Amino acid sequence: MKVKWGVIGAAGIADRRTIPGMMLAKNAELVAVMEVTMELAEKIRAKYNAKRAYDNVDDLLKDEEVEAVYIASPVVFHKEQAIKAAKAKKHILIEKPIALTAKEGEEVLEVCKNEGVLIAAGFIMRFHAYHQKMKEIIESGKLGKVVSCRGQLTCWYPDIPGAWRQTKSTSGGGALMDMGVHCIDLIQYITGGKAKKVAGLIGTQTFKYEVEDSASIIFELDNGAFCYVDSYFNIPDAAAKGRLEIYGTRGSMLAEGTIGQVEGGKLDVVISDDTLGYNAQQDRVDVAPLEVKVEFGNMYTKEIESFSDSILNNKKIEVPIEDALQVQRVVEAAYESAETGKIVTL
Numbered sequence: 560m561k562v563k564w565g566v567i568g569a570a571g572i573a574d575r576r577t578i579p580g581m582m583l584a585k586n587a588e589l590v591a592v593m594e595v596t597m598e599l600a601e602k603i604r605a606k607y608n609a610k611r612a613y614d615n616v617d618d619l620l621k622d623e624e625v626e627a628v629y630i631a632s633p634v635v636f637h638k639e640q641a642i643k644a645a646k647a648k649k650h651i652l653i654e655k656p657i658a659l660t661a662k663e664g665e666e667v668l669e670v671c672k673n674e675g676v677l678i679a680a681g682f683i684m685r686f687h688a689y690h691q692k693m694k695e696i697i698e699s700g701k702l703g704k705v706v707s708c709r710g711q712l713t714c715w716y717p718d719i720p721g722a723w724r725q726t727k728s729t730s731g732g733g734a735l736m737d738m739g740v741h742c743i744d745l746i747q748y749i750t751g752g753k754a755k756k757v758a759g760l761i762g763t764q765t766f767k768y769e770v771e772d773s774a775s776i777i778f779e780l781d782n783g784a785f786c787y788v789d790s791y792f793n794i795p796d797a798a799a800k801g802r803l804e805i806y807g808t809r810g811s812m813l814a815e816g817t818i819g820q821v822e823g824g825k826l827d828v829v830i831s832d833d834t835l836g837y838n839a840q841q842d843r844v845d846v847a848p849l850e851v852k853v854e855f856g857n858m859y860t861k862e863i864e865s866f867s868d869s870i871l872n873n874k875k876i877e878v879p880i881e882d883a884l885q886v887q888r889v890v891e892a893a894y895e896s897a898e899t900g901k902i903v904t905l
Contacts, residue, residue, distance in 0.1 A: 562867040565591040565625035565649070567616055567640055568632030569603045572654065576683075576820055577629060578607055580859025586867040593619040616640050620647040627652065627870060629863075631681075634659055635729040641667045645674040650870050652862070654681040655740055657880060659731040661887040668880050679866045679876050680883030682744045686861040688853035689817045689826045693805065694749045696812065701830055701849070703809030705750050708786040710742025712818045713799040716792035718766050725768035733770030735761060735890055739790030741818060743778075744886045745803060746788070752780030753885065758902045759893030765793035776893040810849075822855045 564581060566573050569592035581587050593613040594600040604612035613619040619628070620643055627650040630640050638658040644651050651671065657664035657680060671678045684690060696702055713734075716724070723729040724737055747753055759776040766772050772792035779785055801818035805811065810831050816824030828849040868874040892903040 560871055561586050561588045562650075562870050563588050563590045563624050563626045564863075565593065565619050565622060565628045567593050567619060567628055567630045567644075568636075569594050570599060571631060573629065573631040574603055574606075577631065577681075577859045577863070578603075580857050580861075581629075581863045582607060583857055583860040584863040584867065586871060587863050590624050591619050591622050616643060620644060620649060625649060627867070630654060633723040633729050634731050635723070638663045638667055641678070642670045645671045645676050645678070648674060648676060650676050650866075651678040652681060652866050653678065653880070655744075655883055656731055656736055656887050656890075657883050659728075661884050661891060664880070664884045664887060668884065671880070677866075677869055677876060678880045679869070680878045680880050681862070682741065682748075682878045682883065682886075683820070683858050683862055684741050684745055684818060685748055685878055686858040686865070687817055687822050688855055689814055689824065689851070690745055690749060690803070692826065692851055692853055693803075693812050693814065694751075696828065696849075697750060697805070697807070701809065702805070702807035702812065705752070705780075705782065705784045705805060705807045707804075707806040708746045708750065708780075708784055709802065709804040710739075710746055710786075710788045710818065711790075711800065711802040712738040712742050713789070713791040713794040714738070715795045716766075716772070718768055722768075725766075725770055727770050730770060732890065732894065733763070733768070733774070734772055734790040734792045735759075735774035735776065735788075735893060736770075737790075738792075739774055739776065739788050740883075740886050740890060742788040742790065742803070743776075743889050744882065745818070746786050746805075747780070747886070748882070749805065750780060750782065750784060752782040752784060754778040754786070754889045754892075754905060755781045756902050756904050757889055757892035757896055759897040761894060761897035774893070776889075776896075778889060778893075820858075822858050826851050826853075 600612035803814040
């Protein structure tokens with residue numbers, strides 16, 4: 560069996576990544592696409608040989624063949640479109656952030672519950688094989704107690720007239736809201752902890768748009784680990800390393816090039832013998848590399864197959880919307896901290 564999908568906001572990330580991934584999914588079929596003009600919608604429909612094209616959400620949701628929708632429109636439209644989809648009894652995969660605010664996202668969740676439809680968030684990087692391996696290593700106890708984490712996701716995003724991500728009323732925020740959320744989610748997902756205290760330094764250093772191009776935040780997890788996330792719109796793409804680092808009492812995991820839209824990069828894992836005493840020389844010779852073997856694939860295909868499996872077979876949702884809303888609360892706490900100069904407790 561296959562879930563029949565409709566895509567709302569079929570240009571952008573949907574066209575670049577998600578629809579191509581969907582086309583490879585064994586349990587999914589693209590039925591319909593929607594964009595703001597029929598010309599653009601028809602162009603995408605023809606590109607992927609979908610059955611129908613629409614230039615408005617209401618018509619797509621009336622399509623009885625569509626069982627689930629992927630919402631990849633600008634954030635300002637997420638709440639309205641998701642609520643309409645839920646009331647049309649369509650299951651929903653929605654890009655992050657869920658809505659302009661966590662409060663709006665909670666409204667979406669409530670409607671989905673009332674209508675009996677499933678909803679998942681588009682934290683695609685959970686499906687990276689190395690990130691899942693890192694989670695597995697922590698759960699095995701091999702890394703000991705997690706004490707420190709760092710996530711880094713940056714890009715070059717200069718002033719672009721009309722870019723919805725550069726206006727707060729249409730995006731909800733800048734580098735932290737758009738990219739930092741991936742790092743926050745990955746740290747919490749991999750470690751199993753949740754942020755309880757948040758501090759942020761956030762501003763626009765380089766460009767002229769109203770959302771932040773620079774964000775560094777620190778947060779403490781409920782398991783005691785201290786975490787740092789940096790997300791910037793003003794660092795050249797060639798200079799960005801996409802790093803994820805996790806340190807524990809028995810070792811470390813250093814991933815590079817894994818936080819991105821293509822599954823790749825490398826993961827270095829070191830496990831130390833914690834029975835050793837203090838080494839005044841700090842020679843760092845008491846460590847042995849851990850061999851990490853994974854198979855790379857298409858994260859977007861994995862995402863679509865996973866949620867389709869949840870729809871077809873009642874499988875546990877890999878990225879529940881509740882997790883995405885919690886990440887958004889962390890972001891909002893960071894914004895509050897940056898404004899007040901105080902640590903914010905969740």
